[in-house]
Amino acid sequence: MSERIAIIGGGKIGEALLAGLINAGKPVKDLVVVERSTTRAAEIADDYGVRVTQDGRDAAESAQVVFLAVKPDAVESVLRDLARADDDGETERITVSLVAGIPTSRYEAALPAGSPVIRVMPNTPMLVNEAMSAISGGRYADEEQVEVAVRLMESVGRVMVVPEKQMDAVTAISGSGPAYFFLLVEALTDAGVGLGLTRAQALELATQTIKGAGALLSESGATPVELRAAVTSPGGTTAAALREFERYGLRHAVNEAARAAAEFSKQAARRVDVEGSRAGISTAAERAEDDH
Ligand SMILES: NC(=O)C1=CN([C@@H]2O[C@H](COP(=O)(O)OP(=O)(O)OC[C@H]3O[C@@H](n4cnc5c(N)ncnc54)[C@H](OP(=O)(O)O)[C@@H]3O)[C@@H](O)[C@H]2O)C=CC1
Ligand SMILES: O=C(O)[C@@H]1CCC=N1
Secondary structure, eight states, rough: OOOOEEEEEESHHHHHHHHHHHTTTOGGGGGGEESOOOHHHHHHHHHHEEEESOOOOHHHOOOOOOEEEEGGGGGGHHHHHHHOOEEEOSOOOOEEEOOTTTOOOHHHHHHSSTTOOOEEOOOOOGTOOEEEEEEOTTTTHHHHHHHHHHHHHHHTTEEEEGGGGGGHHHHIIISSSHHHHHHHHHHHHHHHTTOOHHHHHHHHHHHHHHHHHHHHHHHOOOOOOHHHHHHOOOHHHHHHHHHHHHHHHHHHHHHHHHHHHHHHHHHHHHHHHHHHHHHHHOOOHHHHHHHH
């Protein structure tokens, strides 16, 4: 892992990537973070001892791999900086976007012709090197460049290479997924309190249970159906609980939730255009058209 890396956006996922890479042994001298909020920039510099700047162009010029970890509506302004960044004349800079919903074609249209762009959908367990990341190469990213992204993301968890058309679905399952499980833990903890446990007891019971269930699922080779059956003693407590989950439509709720997330991801580029045009900001595609 010898590349110099810039992370643009030091929010939740930018920090998770930074922490994951450092945990995995990446020297801080090879990392730079671009963060526009001064309070946040100071926090990151203090916590990780890494260089933090507000100058995206300068950071990009010092890096071989640039990760974008800003919200979709900030992508266009970041791309304006990246498009003006000179390369080092040796290696072609790789742009890796962690942004939900914005296709690689948007970046390719704004960056110098033929720039390699890779799209990654990680998740926050990257903070503890347990990420699930999906990766798609854009049209100008060759195998070696995709391999660089795979290797970097493998240092912070598991990786699945997928066609870009699956990215909205991936975002709905593993990108947003940790939040679904945290919600379940919250609800289970509240239920425990309702049954007379202290909040601390209930949270510890629920947390170790989700951790143990996850480990069992990933290590046993058994399916979730088999593992659930093994917990469900005939005529017992689990069957009584599962009956209520089915009665209140848990599967239906999960299906609808995932569909809503995927649809939201699919509409991201359009939403950014609508919000941008309301604010009088032209998109890269529009600017390219104006130039002709
Ligand atoms: N959170 C998650 O679990 C996941 C998030 N993602 C993707 O990651 C991206 C970031 O999400 P998240 O980390 O949650 O969001 P955050 O709001 O926590 O982080 C974004 C950060 O980028 C900063 N920022 C905005 N514009 C710029 C700029 N031009 N230059 C430098 N910094 C800038 C923001 O500052 P300010 O607050 O001042 O705007 C903020 O600190 C999103 O596109 C999301 O889709 C992907 C997978 C999982
Ligand atoms: O909520 C979001 O939009 C981001 C993308 C996936 C997880 N968090």
